[in-house]
Structure formats: C-alpha cells, structure tokens
Amino acid sequence: DIQLTQSPSFLSASVGDTVTITCRASQGVSSYLAWYQQKPGTAPKVLIYAASILESGVPSRFSGSGSGTEFTLTISSLQPEDFATYYCQRLNTYPLTFGGGTKVEIK
Amino acid sequence: EVQVVESGGGLVQPGGSLRLSCAASGFTFSDHYMDWVRQAPGKGLEWVGRTRNRVNGYTTEYAASVKGRFTISRDDSKNSLYLQMNSLKTEDTAVYYCARVAAATLSRHYMDVWGKGTTVTVSS
Numbered sequence: 570d571i572q573l574t575q576s577p578s579f580l581s582a583s584v585g586d587t588v589t590i591t592c593r594a595s596q597g598v599s600s601y602l603a604w605y606q607q608k609p610g611t612a613p614k615v616l617i618y619a620a621s622i623l624e625s626g627v628p629s630r631f632s633g634s635g636s637g638t639e640f641t642l643t644i645s646s647l648q649p650e651d652f653a654t655y656y657c658q659r660l661n662t663y664p665l666t667f668g669g670g671t672k673v674e675i676k
Numbered sequence: 677e678v679q680v681v682e683s684g685g686g687l688v689q690p691g692g693s694l695r696l697s698c699a700a701s702g703f704t705f706s707d708h709y710m711d712w713v714r715q716a717p718g719k720g721l722e723w724v725g726r727t728r729n730r731v732n733g734y735t736t737e738y739a740a741s742v743k744g745r746f747t748i749s750r751d752d753s754k755n756s757l758y759l760q761m762n763s764l765k766t767e768d769t770a771v772y773y774c775a776r777v778a779a780a781t782l783s784r785h786y787m788d789v790w791g792k793g794t795t796v797t798v799s800s
Contacts, residue, residue, distance in 0.1 A: 570740070603786035605721075612773055612790035613713075613721065619783045656721055660785040663737040665723040 571596045573657055575668035581676040586647045590671045592640040592657035601661035604633055604642045607670075608653045616655075617642065647673075678702035678789055680757075680774045685794030692764050696794055698757040698774030703789075706730055706752040709777035711787055712759050714770035714796075724748075724772070727757070732780065742768075764798045771795050 572595040582588050592602065600620040605613040615624045617633035620640055630645045644651055652675050657668040684696040698710070709732075712724040725738040727748045736748050747760040757774055772794050775787035 601782060601785070605787075607721075612792055613787075614790070615778075615786055615788050618778070618786045624788065658721075658723070658786065660782065663726075664739045665726075665737075665785075667721040667723065670720045 570664060570666060571598060571659060571662065573659055573666055573668035575655075575657060575671050577671060578669060579672045579674070581674050582647055583676045584647055584649055587643065587645045588647055588673060589644075590642045590655055590657075590673075592635075592642070592668050594638045594640075594659060597637045598659040598661045600636045601659060602633075602635070602640050603658045603660060604631075605656045605658065606651075606653045607656065613656065644673075649675075678776075680776060680789055680791040682772060682774045682791045682794040685772065685796045687797045687799065688764055689800050690764060690766055690798055692798070693760070693762045694764065694796060696759040696761070696772055696774075696796070698759075698791060700755045700757065700774075700776070703776070705750075705755040709780060709785070710748075710750060710757045711775045711777055712746075712748060712757075713773045713775055713787070713790075714768075715773070715793075716767070716770045719770075722770070724759070726777070729780065761796070764796075766798050769796060769798045 602620045604617040607613040621633045654672045711726045745763045749758045774791045776789035778784040778788040
C-alpha cells in the first residue's frame with residue numbers, strides 16, 4: 570500500500586504566521602490528494618482536493634500544491650480558528666490512506 | 677440541509693458483532709459513493725471502506741484491517757448506509773464516521789460531507 574508521511578507531526582505557531590505542512594507519498598499519486606482539517610471532538614472538514622483546488626467555502630488563506638510524491642498545505646496569516654489537526658489523504662488507489670496528521674497549536 | 681447522521685454505536689465484547697447505520701438527507705443519496713472512516717481514541721483517521729453507487733454496481737472496497745470482517749451495504753430506497761461489523765477486536769474501538777464522496781470522478785473521490793460519528797467500544 571502507498572503510505573503518506575506528514576511533517577512535522579506537531580508545530581507551534583502564532584496568529585498571523587504562515588505555516589507549511591508537507592505530505593510525502595511512498596509512490597506517486599499524481600494529483601489525487603486531499604487535505605482535511607479536524608478540530609477536537611468534531612468531524613474532519615475538507616479544505617483542498619486534487620492537490621490544489623480549494624473546496625467551496627474554504628478561506629483563501631489555505632492553499633495546496635504538489636504532485637507525484639510531495640505535497641504541501643500552506644496556511645497564510647494563521648487565524649485563531651485554524652488551530653487544529655490537518656490530514657492529507659491520497660485518493661488514487663485502494664485502500665485509501667491518510668497521513669498521520671499535523672497538529673497546529675498556538676505558540 | 678445536506679447531512680449524514682450515524683447511529684448504532686455502543687459497547688460490545690471482543691468477538692461480537694455490531695451494525696452501524698447512517699441516514700442521509702438533503703442530497704440525492706443514490707448518486708454518491710459513500711465511505712466509512714474511523715478514529716481510535718487519540719489517534720489519526722483510518723479509512724474503513726467504500727460503497728460505490730448503483731451506476732457502478734454497488735461494489736465495495738475495504739481496508740486490509742477490516743476486510744473479511746466488516747461489510748458495507750446501502751439501501752437507496754431508505755437513503756441509508758450500513759456497516760456490519762463482525763468478529764470485533766479491541767483495536768476496532770473508535771469513533772466511526774459516515775462520509776459522502778463528492779463525486780464519482782477520480783479527482784473528486786474525497787469526502788465532502790461528514791457525520792458527527794458514533795462511538796464503538798470493544799471491551800470485555
């Protein structure tokens with residue numbers, strides 16, 4: 570199975586910072602990758618699909634890039650409501666897999 | 677309002693069975709693939725499995741960890757999705773989420789509508 574490795578697993582940042590999360594695939598997944606945000610006690614919410622397409626209603630400070638084996642999620646000007654855990658997920662073949670998650674906490 | 681609502685979670689002994697349900701509303705359920713995703717306490721997300729829509733033969737896919745023990749089914753007449761879980765293990769303890777797949781095209785195989793989840797605890 571194709572594995573996804575997210576880095577870092579934890580990061581501490583301040584409101585207004587720009588943060589970047591990386592997701593690396595053990596084999597190429599083309600652009601079939603999505604990013605989700607999950608806040609404690611709630612279900613995940615999709616932010617980005619097809620590696621770089623912003624889901625409707627998601628603020629434009631979120632952006633995604635990459636293809637093949639390396640992807641990034643960038644949050645520009647971090648807001649208080651952005652402190653959460655972020656997951657990548659590949660969608661190209663079964664079984665689908667998620668990355669291990671990146672927890673973004675307030676510095 | 678587009679939503680999915682899970683039910684059926686609870687406490688079950690190892691080796692036991694449980695059936696989860698997911699009621700969909702606000703969208704044409706029969707058009708969509710549907711997924712189950714779980715999250716063990718304090719852990720990350722784990723994809724459990726998928727059922728395709730009628731046009732694609734209601735075929736299913738499963739994670740290796742549940743294949744042969746879990747079965748996903750759907751009843752489009754009731755706008756409902758099911759997860760039959762047999763031979764349950766302690767490591768199946770998790771919150772189980774029902775999720776809608778955005779569209780059948782590969783670039784949109786992500787999950788765009790999620791329920792709040794139902795908790796399954798496998799313990800003696």
